Amino acid sequence: MDKVQHFEIPADDVGRARKFYEKTFGWKTMDFPMPTGLYVGLHTGPTDEKNMWKEPGFINGGMFGRNPQFPITGPTVAVSVANIDATLKKVKAAGGTVVMEKKQIADMGLYAYIKDTEGNVIGVWQDLKNPIKERT
Template identity: 40%
Template structure:
């Protein structure tokens, strides 16, 4: 009970968003027959891996939607992939000593999402 079940990403152009996320993260995104422009997202990775690892709770400083954060192996490469696929970087990479680094981007639909790179062991 209380486990995060799934996430939803709104899009003005579902096909464009599908191509963006497949290109950047390797996600499989299939249409859901009988539901119009709804598509099911299957993130890449071993089915035995935890799909959603956790989240953050923070004081809202301005109106903004909740943020989905995706773990990547290399933050700079992921941000380059985002830009190549038509998205854009938002702000600078933020180091979080002892944990990793974070960055944000906007997808082709104007949604803000986060990227997370775990700190390498022993650093």
């Protein structure tokens, strides 16, 4: 079974949104400059110096500036998969579509966005540093 790996929130004003989530929920934030712009990591629970969870029971997320060329208009989740290419084929076979083809994110992983049969956009993530076994 593939698991939800993280969530993402687009923002019109990333600085304003960052302050909102820090003040409202006490989340910690961390900047990750990307080729497409600033990506802000949202830590919703205790993490270590490598930004890994210190305890079970929560997921972290990220925030980025809203972009008309990006398929995300509202909050979404990302699912961690063993093989992103195989998963994208499964999406199409099940009646979904790929709205952003896979891209490599630094040396961390491969990422794509899909749309399910109901029009919801979901992220698909394949970790390159800690790969998971492919399920059959």
